[in-house]
Amino acid sequence: MLLFRILRFADVTPPQQLIEIENRSVRSSTHAQSTSEKSPMSSETSSQAIADIKQEQLPIPSHKLHGWTHFLGLYAGEHVAATEFVIGATFVALGASTKDILIGLLIGNFLAILSWTVITAPIAVQTRLSLYTYLHKIAGDSMTNLYNWANVLIFMVISAAMITVSSSAVRLLFNIPAQLHWYPTSSLFVLVVLAVGMIVVVVAMYGFNAVAEFSGLCGPWLVVMFVCGAFVLFPALANSVLGRTELSSFGDFITIGDQSIWTGVNSKGEPGIGLWEVIGFAWAANTITHFGLIDMALLRYAKSSLYGLCTSAGMLFGHYVAWIAAGVMGAGTAVLLKSNIVELDPGDVAYRALGLSGYVIVIVAGWTTANANLYRAGLAAQSIFHTHSRKMVTFTVGCITVVIACFPFVFSQMLPLLTYAGLLVAPVGGIVFAEHVVFPRIGFTRYWAHFRRSNHSTPAIAAWIGGLAFGFGLNAMNVMSFYYLFLPTWIFTILLYTILAKQYGAAEKYPVEQAEDEKRTEEIKAFQAEQAISEGDPIRDHSWLSKALTGIAWTSLGLTLVLALRVMFWSPDMTAYEQNVAIFYPWAFVFTITYFAFAYWVLHRRKALNLHLAD
Known part of the structure; x- marks a missing residue:
């Protein structure tokens, strides 16, 4: 998921702070004509002119790059979150079989790793820019504002889901019944959500840095606790199926899985999802970050595009292990409570598996994830309503998010919500991929709209709208599993944008503007080299x-x-x-x-x- 990007050691910038950096870049670029700030592509060539530019608008300098161990830790921490309780249990409710889970999740997560490595990391390393800065450079203000609206919607929904998850643990303290409908059935639960949610809102407004740093520590602990939860409940599962608490072979595990966890039958008693659906979701779950290129913000700090392989720490330990462990915990809790997994929420499961630590894991994981994403939603909204302060915009967005969180359908429908969110931003990733990768190979000019001094890219906006119409049209016609819709949508958008861009000037040559751009790039590198000398190296403890x-x-x-x-x-x-x-x-x-x-x-x-x- 888009969660827990928050380590800060030495000169490491917290990923949530990167999000603020990116959005400040969008805001400053949007109003460049009405302020005295210099654009990174200004014709001024003095070092002072470069120094006046906000650093987040510039490519990441070489002395700020990080090694592969940094990215292993970053992705391991990010992809073990409160959502794993929901997703792991959802696979059980959807009726996946044991073999489909073991094989499908492995294949799907491997495809996700390749997507980061082949698509996202090369563009990030070659440009050293965030998606926001790069998108503004190739598509202008209008496209960027539309994209920010999409971010507001996506991050609000994710934040609301995590507030609901945290509230599911708090409700146990007050003996509030589990909320199993799409609407709340307890007024006391609504009060709990409002209380938990407003804490999240206030922290996102004022005290986010401390929580961001703290949640960066959660990664190793979360991995251990998910594994421990599965270990603790598995003997009870074994006893209910085999009549004994110990396993004699791997075949026993498959038997237990088939009979009490991933039975191949969904909660309605019908045949469940198959191997292709499991593969598809595991691949599509992080479409926002790989095909959608959001993780350019992180991977622009990588020394090599091969560091995209470091996402395996999140995909294999976070998603593969955590989703399987969450399924085991959900099924084990259902056995002990003589209930059904669809009648349980993350609070029930975590408490039964981990005791008091279960309260901690659900509250902290949900809370920190909600903070990160609500902070992003507020920043995206503030870049649109730029005349208002970030705190007031975050407060307004947060209040709407808390109201949404009162409705449990938000977290109970995480799989389709994440998939549709990926479908929403996949066309944007296609536009950037076309501009950066495809255009140079077919003789088009990269950054052509920028060279034409265009602040409104009709091809980009039209391609995004066209891509959405294509993707959701395929979904309406039910021609394929919606887990895979992002892939043809991404390809269609690349083709459409390429055709439209040609009509608007992408096929033309801009030798003068390109020469100025290259010259400016060299001047920025020289300035950053001097900056590296003056800053010195971080102190290691x-x-x-x-x-x-x-x-x-x-x-x-x-x-x-x-x-x-x-x-x-x-x-x-x-x-x-x-x-x-x-x-x-x-x-x-x-x-x-x-x-x-x-x-x-x-x-x-x-x-x-x-x-x-x-x-």
Whole structure:
């Protein structure tokens, strides 16, 4: 998902801060004619002129690039979030079979990794620009404003879903029944949503940085807790199916999966989704970020386009492992509560699997994810309503989001919502791909609209509208699974934009403007080289105290996993199982508190060493 991009060590800019950077770039570019700010393509050639440009409008300099380990951690943290509880359980409710899940999720996530590596990363590394800055350069203000409206809608829906997920844990404290309809059935639940939601809104308005830094620590803990939750509940599942708590072979796992988790029958008792649907969703779940190119914001910091392969940390550990673990936890909870998985929400599942830590995982994961996306929604909206402050715009957008969050259908329909969101932005990715990759290969001029001083790109707007009509038209005619609609829509948009751009001047040559652009690029590189010398290198924390604190934090995670393994493999009968679970619950909570306390201490120490690099 678009969640948890928030590490900040040394000179690493938090990804949510990158979103603000991108939108400030859009706003400053939009009003360049009425302000004294210089555009990155200004004809002035002095170093002072470049220095006056907002840094986010410039390509990322070489001294700001990061190694592959940074991106492994970034994607691992981002793609294990509260949504995994919802998506994992949804696969169960949709009636996927065990083999389809194991094989389909592997293939689909592998295709997603290739999409980042082949499409997103090369464009990001070659331009060193965010999508917002690049899009404005090739399509002007009108297209950018339309795209911001799309972002407002997408991020509001994701934020609302996560507020509902967090509220599902809080409702357990007040014995509020699970909300299983598309509308709320409890006035007290609405009050909980309003309370949780307004906290999210206030934090997004005023205190986002602290939460952003904190949620960057959640990645390793979330991975461990998802795995532990599956380990803790699996013996109960085994006992209900096999009559014993221990597995003797992998075949036992398949048997348990087929009979009690991924049965091949949906919640209505009908044949469920098949292998192709599972592959399609796993591929399409992050269409926004790879085919839609949102992750140019992150991968522009990569030293090589091969760093797109680092997304495997998120796809294989986050999606593959977490979705399977969430399915196991949902089915296990249903067995213990003698219920059906469709009658459970993330709060039920997490609490039964992890005890008090379950409250933490649902509240924190949902809360931090909602904050990140509500912050993005507010920034996108503020770039449209630029005469109003970001705080007021975020407050207004947040209030609407909280109202939406009162309706549980938002999180219960996450699969189609994410798929349609990807379909909405896939044409934009196609337009950028055509401009950057296709045009040079067919003799067209890249940045032709910019060279013509055009602030309104009719081909881009028409191609986006045409792509949406094509994609949603295919969906209305039901000619293919909607999980795959993004692919023909993306291709259609590339073809349509190429044809339209030719009519408006893309096939013409602009030697003078290109020479100026190349000259400007060299001047920016020279300026950034001087800047690198003056800034110096970030200070690395190699102190023994920080190493000891880090060791304690990671040891806490290791001990939590050991306790879960004990429940899984050293529970010969249900009596021993219940005893092991009784030990796991309180100690997992203690180790959770220990991990966050010491990990945040290390983060604080590292930040203190590099205050001179703070924005």
